[in-house]
Ligand SMILES: [Zn+2]
């Protein structure tokens with residue numbers, strides 16, 4: 001057995017009720033007999049005992065602190081605690097010596113008082129008072145304000161005051177010790193510091209409110225958000241018993257981002273982000289600065305094909321039926337099948353990092369049996385062309401007698417998903433790995449772990465989206481408010497500097513600098529239609545040089561065997577070298593990818609609506625509506641700083657509304673509001689949700705069910721643009737009709 005001296009205090013959650021004071025004083029007057037009523041008193045927890053003793057102390061004019069906690073040597077379970085008068089004992093000397101400034105804040109109050117209350121744990125797990133000394137060696141404070149100066153009471157104030165702050169900081173993902181630091185830094189020095197233990201207790205108390213109701217909390221979170229984010233998408237798949245199977249969500253801004261950057265999606269599944277161990281599956285994209293952005297997230301029941309199917313279908317629904325052009329994932333059969341089914345036209349690339357991870361382990365035996373295997377293998381993998389790849393494969397099969405069912409032949413069968421030669425025309429925004437989402441924890445700054453509750457998790461997700469957004473805005477600002485530093489006076493570089501965002505220009509500049517300083521060439525074939533070069537560095541072996549084809553046509557046309565342009569969207573040094581050599585005047589606009597320019601963010605690709613998206617002239621797609629609405633919102637956003645501009649805009653809108661009103665003279669068709677918020681839950685009106693039972697795989701009867709109303713589909717908020725009142729649109733505005741008929745009569 002050993003005694004553990006705790007330097008921390010217990011939480012104090014009970015409020016002092018002054019009315020009781022008189023009452024209590026009466027009790028005190030009962031004299032010594034009262035001691036016996038305290039001796040033997042039973043409490044459920046030590047906290048309860050502390051609260052009781054502290055209340056008692058408050059009424060009698062002293063303060064308390066925890067002195068000693070006895071714990072079992074083996075189990076580390078506390079079995080006895082002693083609370084003492086805060087004037088008990090003497091402060092240990094070494095405390096003062098080592099403390100420095102921090103601890104000097106507390107004045108010495110200990111004068112060796114012997115008053116104490118001791119509790120011990122019973123066999124039934126309850127705590128009882130087994131020793132009580134109520135004799136003090138000092139005057140007791142007689143007025144409430146004086147008593148409040150005792151540390152244990154002063155915190156009554158502190159705690160209620162800062163509790164909500166603690167909760168806020170806790171929800172922001174700070175650890176208790178960080179919460180403590182933040183709070184202590186903010187408070188005035190006259191009040192005692194809060195302790196980590198207090199933070200832990202306040203936070204865990206707050207969490208308890210959600211215990212068994214996490215899923216409820218999660219839905220409530222999305223419900224609350226729907227009030228401020230009209231375009232949020234949220235859908236839940238429930239089991240028959242009402243427990244959640246799968247959840248998918250995307251906020252309005254992320255959906256907007258997807259309309260611009262749907263060319264590449266990285267999809268990955270990670271664990272250990274929440275208490276229920278529900279796999280978390282984020283959809284990640286790349287913005288115009290090359291930064292990763294979150295398109296949406298899902299918490300899944302498992303990693304089965306049908307689960308992924310459900311998810312991808314909902315992703316598609318959420319994203320206006322717009323398929324990703326390419327998707328990067330881990331090599332996974334269930335995932336692959338679901339992608340084939342739901343995104344049949346999407347290019348699917350396996351994450352190079354995951355392949356690398358397995359590679360060593362699988363080729364090990366061959367490497368040890370054949371001294372030249374590694375070299376042949378590497379050459380095969382890095383084949384420039386499909387022909388090369390296939391020939392080398394046949395050679396390898398013979399030479400090393402590769403089995404039909406080995407890992408390598410399995411990889412061969414799936415070659416279109418990973419081999420460079422097959423992916424030369426697949427734009428991946430420079431990504432070859434899901435490595436960015438691999439570090440999904442970096443999105444969350446480490447603020448999620450295997451103990452994070454679901455409702456907290458989605459809050460952290462929102463914070464991650466916000467911080468990504470802030471990073472993007474920061475880059476937007478830097479691009480807008482700085483001029484590119486050119487390495488040359490060449491108009492090609494100048495044009496790139498004008499068009500690209502800052503970070504993308506930096507990438508371009510790197511290629512350009514090498515093209516202008518480091519490369520040389522050999523002409524291979526010169527024809528009437530095209531000319532082929534080998535381009536590379538002098539000191540590098542010529543087999544590593546690249547083949548650049550320059551075609552003679554009205555439009556500049558140049559391709560390179562490294563396919564940097566096709567996969568990253570930036571011309572490679574080899575192409576740039578040849579263009580400069582062929583005296584190309586400027587960077588042709590068809591080599592400037594819209595998605596790498598600042599315009600990608602600030603204009604919705606107007607030109608692309610209508611061409612790509614509207615196939616049927618009689619039908620407007622949800623995507624088109626989205627784009628128009630997004631333009632509309634931006635217009636308001638940009639005009640809002642000028643009353644005149646807003647007035648102009650409004651006049652214009654009213655006249656446009658007139659046109660529409662005329663067009664639809666008989667009746668306004670209400671049901672055509674297809675672009676209204678898409679926010680759905682696949683379930684009945686009154687739904688019953690409950691938490692999954694612990695880690696997701698264990699199935700059984702749910703313990704708690706909380707009923708909430710399916711008011712996820714909040715009533716539409718209509719605002720009349722004419723009279724500004726709620727409840728109707730200008731098209732059916734009675735005031736407007738009145739005014740118009742007045743005008744007609746007058747006219
Ligand atoms: Zn005392």
Ligand SMILES: [Zn+2]
Nearest residue numbers: 560562572574
């Ligand atoms: Zn190249």
Ligand SMILES: [Zn+2]
Nearest residue numbers: 720722723733
């Ligand atoms: Zn109206």
